[in-house]
Amino acid sequence: MAQIAIEASRPYAVHIGPGLLTELPQPDGPTVILSDSTVAPLYADRLSNLRTSDPIIVPPGEDSKSFATLERVLGELANAGLDRSGTLLALGGGVIGDLGGLAASLYMRGIEVIHCPTTLLSMVDSSVGGKTAVNLASGKNLAGTFKQPQAVYADVETLGTLEIEELRSGFGEVIKSALIGDADLLEWIEPQTEACLAGDPEVLTEIVTRCVRVKARVVSADEREAGRRKVLNLGHTFAHAIEQVAGYGEIPHGVAVAVGLVLALEAGAEIQLLEDSSLPGRVGDLLEKLGLPRNLDELRERSGNSLAPPALQRAMSLDKKSAQGSPRFVLVRRAGSVEPDSPLNEGLIESLLTPR
Amino acid sequence: MAQIAIEASRPYAVHIGPGLLTELPQPDGPTVILSDSTVAPLYADRLSNLRTSDPIIVPPGEDSKSFATLERVLGELANAGLDRSGTLLALGGGVIGDLGGLAASLYMRGIEVIHCPTTLLSMVDSSVGGKTAVNLASGKNLAGTFKQPQAVYADVETLGTLEIEELRSGFGEVIKSALIGDADLLEWIEPQTEACLAGDPEVLTEIVTRCVRVKARVVSADEREAGRRKVLNLGHTFAHAIEQVAGYGEIPHGVAVAVGLVLALEAGAEIQLLEDSSLPGRVGDLLEKLGLPRNLDELRERSGNSLAPPALQRAMSLDKKSAQGSPRFVLVRRAGSVEPDSPLNEGLIESLLTPR
Structure with a gap:
């Protein structure tokens, strides 16, 4: 188990180790999980001790880093009745982290986001540093924000099922x-x-x-x-x-x-x-x-x-x-x-x- | 002519008076005007002493505060070749200010925005304070950011043609x-x-x-x-x-x-x-x-x-x-x-x- 402090405008910690998902503290306020249809069946259960609304599930893959999916996620946050005190918990790879971070930046002009990266790429890179984005037809990551998360939990056990x-x-x-x-x-x-x-x-x-x-x-x-x-x-x-x-x-x-x-x-x-x-x-x-x-x-x-x-x-x-x-x-x-x-x-x- | 200082995380001034549009200083970096098809024919000319790309024109009215229009505006900023040093100049009422401020927040994770409100409502309210938004099917202004502009120029002459x-x-x-x-x-x-x-x-x-x-x-x-x-x-x-x-x-x-x-x-x-x-x-x-x-x-x-x-x-x-x-x-x-x-x-x- 390691813990690394990120000194950003809003400081937070990255927790790294096997088994972390089952030990997540309950976020403040109403919480919604965002995941994809590959990761959710494998790991959403490990978060079952948390009180959350029904998870929002998007298709896996880069196509979900789109404006259309972003609008759908924001709509589902509204349908879940999430208010400004809410937290979005992004469980998945880089696509989920980028999309979820951006949705959390925008929903009601900003709610909390917690990243639970489940791929090596997102653990070592995209979940840390606060960059969020979706793609435009004209280019990758052309629309996004800087949004520092409340915390990052990298459970390396999830890498065991990675293709x-x-x-x-x-x-x-x-x-x-x-x-x-x-x-x-x-x-x-x-x-x-x-x-x-x-x-x-x-x-x-x-x-x-x-x-x-x-x-x-x-x-x-x-x-x-x-x-x-x-x-x-x-x-x-x-x-x-x-x-x-x-x-x-x-x-x-x-x-x-x-x-x-x-x-x-x-x-x-x-x-x-x-x-x-x-x-x-x-x-x-x-x-x-x-x-x-x-x-x-x-x-x-x-x-x-x-x-x-x-x-x-x-x-x-x-x-x-x-x-x-x-x-x-x-x-x-x-x-x-x-x-x-x-x-x-x-x-x-x-x-x-x-x-x- | 009045000038009011806004003390935000990023301080800026609101300039108020008749004829201001013809006196705008050239923004730093490449500049694109966002306006609507009612305002642009009336007032885009007054900005003709500025070096700008072709204006981006959206339909007038609340329907343009949508995800679809936001995506189109971002795509046009990319097509205009705008880079991170760019400025978006929002010329119009509250819809243009809210949409343009949000587009500027998101494009390449943030470029400058200058507001030139042309309605009484946007002069006294929406152009000041940094709130940006589009509407979702579930509710008004549910997706947005806080984005402080570089400056606001409220040319009260534009109110003369307001319905x-x-x-x-x-x-x-x-x-x-x-x-x-x-x-x-x-x-x-x-x-x-x-x-x-x-x-x-x-x-x-x-x-x-x-x-x-x-x-x-x-x-x-x-x-x-x-x-x-x-x-x-x-x-x-x-x-x-x-x-x-x-x-x-x-x-x-x-x-x-x-x-x-x-x-x-x-x-x-x-x-x-x-x-x-x-x-x-x-x-x-x-x-x-x-x-x-x-x-x-x-x-x-x-x-x-x-x-x-x-x-x-x-x-x-x-x-x-x-x-x-x-x-x-x-x-x-x-x-x-x-x-x-x-x-x-x-x-x-x-x-x-x-x-x-």
């Missing part, structure tokens, strides 16, 4: 966290990728805790992404373009991030910012051992999607991290140290994206 | 402001209702300024409606129920508020909280001179809607100001002094709502 592909995908964000702020974590994972993929609760508690610690440090210093927080977008400008071009939900976010990390490492090597020339290969090897594509070409092959360079470049130019239309990139100096705001010229980007 | 019914309606919120915090304003308006309705710029500048001063005092003390700000809801629990039962947009908000004020005064008289027994009659007379219904029965007659008491009571029980299902009311002690959080028993409410 292996989803567990693998989560390691995209894990490797990102290591590259941003915990070089030792790379070394720590390398010899035990099998235990990682077998869902070993002790190994996963350690990994989640270390990743949340990296994220806590970053978001505590920069809650609203004015500056330093941008480092968390390592690999994400590429990843969002990949996800958008493939069609939302076609390529898991963590897989796109894994490939985005490799592209960012390659870019850093090209402009000689990267001090450790062995790092791209080392990260590629680790991704391979974790069953993830080691580069963009391998992702093209696996996904059967050509991910054409011009389409990827167009998608990047609207990325919300871009300043006045010219995308900026987070690049790596060495494991554990990144450069947050680098421009890259179009020619270099094009060559990185071109099939070899 | 007389809309100008009248705005006086519902004006009388509310007087009852909450400016007893002298009632006396000041009483002898010059004709100048008010003729759109006299000097008279209207004075009225808007005094109302904004009342609102500034209240919202500066309580930005997020934790306590004192509730006084601004004087008449609104009744008004929202009236609007919902009649169908959004059927009865203008200010007209519903005017009738809500009378109901609140009557309720205060019934429970002997109201110290000045002549006040309901005096306010009724003033409303009549302004061409507004002097009570609920007169509204029923004018609107041709029966506004049945049981339907109104049901609508009130979901009002977002209710604590755990039992609605609370703002009531008047005397002009300029209100009691923010009074329960009323069901029997009394029913008798207030029953046709005489």
Whole structure:
């Protein structure tokens, strides 16, 4: 069991460990659970000692991060008679956390939200830091808020039922966290990728805790992404373009991030910012051992999607991290140290994206 | 010309006077105007010295305070290539301000908004204080945020083209402001209702300024409606129920508020909280001179809607100001002094709502 404090405008704690769901304290005021039809049958029962209204259940997957689903969730909160003293308990992966956090931001101009992430990806990344969002036709996460939760409970036991592909995908964000702020974590994972993929609760508690610690440090210093927080977008400008071009939900976010990390490492090597020339290969090897594509070409092959360079470049130019239309990139100096705001010229980007 | 400072988490100024639209300073970053198809042809030209993208135009009226329109506006901001450094300039009445403020809250998790209210109602009320919202099928303003603008410019010249019914309606919120915090304003308006309705710029500048001063005092003390700000809801629990039962947009908000004020005064008289027994009659007379219904029965007659008491009571029980299902009311002690959080028993409410 670990507990990590997040120092935001509204401070809160992230609790990490096996079995936490059965120990949740009763939230103040009327409480509604939001979950999806994959997670709810598996884990909603573990919350049965809490007094809650009937859970709101949405379909699993990225399609639920839509305006239509958001409106439906808000309508169901109203139908449940929830008032301003209410709490929304988001039980599920990143989609549920992003959607639930946004619904809680908006319903009656703000009720409490508690996150119970049930995927590796949401435990190490999306449940911490207060970002919420839904997608627009024009781009991913283009509508959202900053909404700090009351608390986060990451019960690593829920990772035991995660589909292996989803567990693998989560390691995209894990490797990102290591590259941003915990070089030792790379070394720590390398010899035990099998235990990682077998869902070993002790190994996963350690990994989640270390990743949340990296994220806590970053978001505590920069809650609203004015500056330093941008480092968390390592690999994400590429990843969002990949996800958008493939069609939302076609390529898991963590897989796109894994490939985005490799592209960012390659870019850093090209402009000689990267001090450790062995790092791209080392990260590629680790991704391979974790069953993830080691580069963009391998992702093209696996996904059967050509991910054409011009389409990827167009998608990047609207990325919300871009300043006045010219995308900026987070690049790596060495494991554990990144450069947050680098421009890259179009020619270099094009060559990185071109099939070899 | 008047300028009133709002002391919120993000301080800003409300500028009030004739001709302000032609003097707007250029906002920082790329700027998009949001307006409706009634206001844009009349006043978008006055902003033509600003560098902006093509305006986003939505249909006039309450129906545009919807999730569907919000999604469309966000999509158009993306299509215009607006990035995080952008500004949305909301030119129009309360619907445009509420919708535009919410779109600015959400687009890329927050861009700047500048309000240019063009109706009396939005000048004295909705453009100041940072509340944004759209309606849900279950209730009015159920989805929204608190979003403080960068500045507000209330050009009273725009009131010259306001339909007389809309100008009248705005006086519902004006009388509310007087009852909450400016007893002298009632006396000041009483002898010059004709100048008010003729759109006299000097008279209207004075009225808007005094109302904004009342609102500034209240919202500066309580930005997020934790306590004192509730006084601004004087008449609104009744008004929202009236609007919902009649169908959004059927009865203008200010007209519903005017009738809500009378109901609140009557309720205060019934429970002997109201110290000045002549006040309901005096306010009724003033409303009549302004061409507004002097009570609920007169509204029923004018609107041709029966506004049945049981339907109104049901609508009130979901009002977002209710604590755990039992609605609370703002009531008047005397002009300029209100009691923010009074329960009323069901029997009394029913008798207030029953046709005489």
